[in-house]
Amino acid sequence: xxxxxxxxxxxxxxxxxxxxxxxxxxxxxxxxxxxxxxxxxxxxxxxxxxxxxxxxxxxxxxxxxxxxxxxxxxxxxxxxxxxxxxxxxxxxxxxxxxxxxxxxxxxxxxxxxxxxx
Amino acid sequence: xxxxxxxxxxxxxxxxxxxxxxxxxxxxxxxxxxxxxxxxxxxxxxxxxxxxxxxxxxxxxxxxxxxxxxxxxxxxxxxxxxxxxxxxxxxxxxxxxxxxxxxxxxxxxxxxx
Numbered sequence: 669x670x671x672x673x674x675x676x677x678x679x680x681x682x683x684x685x686x687x688x689x690x691x692x693x694x695x696x697x698x699x700x701x702x703x704x705x706x707x708x709x710x711x712x713x714x715x716x717x718x719x720x721x722x723x724x725x726x727x728x729x730x731x732x733x734x735x736x737x738x739x740x741x742x743x744x745x746x747x748x749x750x751x752x753x754x755x756x757x758x759x760x761x762x763x764x765x766x767x768x769x770x771x772x773x774x775x776x777x778x779x780x781x782x783x784x785x
Numbered sequence: 786x787x788x789x790x791x792x793x794x795x796x797x798x799x800x801x802x803x804x805x806x807x808x809x810x811x812x813x814x815x816x817x818x819x820x821x822x823x824x825x826x827x828x829x830x831x832x833x834x835x836x837x838x839x840x841x842x843x844x845x846x847x848x849x850x851x852x853x854x855x856x857x858x859x860x861x862x863x864x865x866x867x868x869x870x871x872x873x874x875x876x877x878x879x880x881x882x883x884x885x886x887x888x889x890x891x892x893x894x895x896x897x898x
Contacts, residue, residue, distance in 0.1 A: 711886075776829040
């Protein structure tokens with residue numbers, strides 16, 4: 669079965685550079701979530717989109733922005749990178765109006781590991 | 786608002802012993818509860834979930850969890866630990882469809898030979 673795809677899987681940047689992470693949700697899924705997991709930390713919610721509109725916002729820095737496109741893929745743009753941005757960034761997708769309760773679930777991608785030097 | 790606590794940041798068990806990982810949640814609405822496992826340098830894999838219905842939920846790899854509303858708990862158990870179970874385990878709560886997950890701090894499970 670198709671899963672959530674994230675690219676790139678690994679990314680190395682220097683301080684003050686910019687980075688763009690991409691997420692391709694499972695087909696038919698209309699909601700995308702971004703999470704940040706720092707070293708030894710639990711995943712923290714950043715932002716989510718439903719039908720190309722921002723639906724919820726968590727602890728996302730002002731230096732970060734994101735959007736969801738017409739094909740439902742999403743991009744997380746990160747500017748003025750700091751050492752503390754080094755983390756594993758997960759994207760998850762879900763179906764906002766599941767046909768059955770069993771579909772109420774977020775499916776996580778493999779993550780993009782960002783290293784800021 | 787939701788929150789999750791996991792008692793014990795590190796749990797060690799012997800191979801073949803019972804695994805018990807604790808999760809307590811707080812939620813102002815009926816919760817959806819999840820357990821995820823994360824192996825080193827890998828993503829999150831869903832072990833099991835509770836949405837509605839039966840409160841005892843069976844998942845993959847022999848794990849199960851019981852939703853106890855009166856105790857606001859969703860503890861994860863496995864009767865017999867295997868070396869391959871060594872990983873980080875996260876409990877998560879969500880309030881409704883489309884709502885983001887709130888994760889607990891995680892419990893690292895070590896399995897001793």
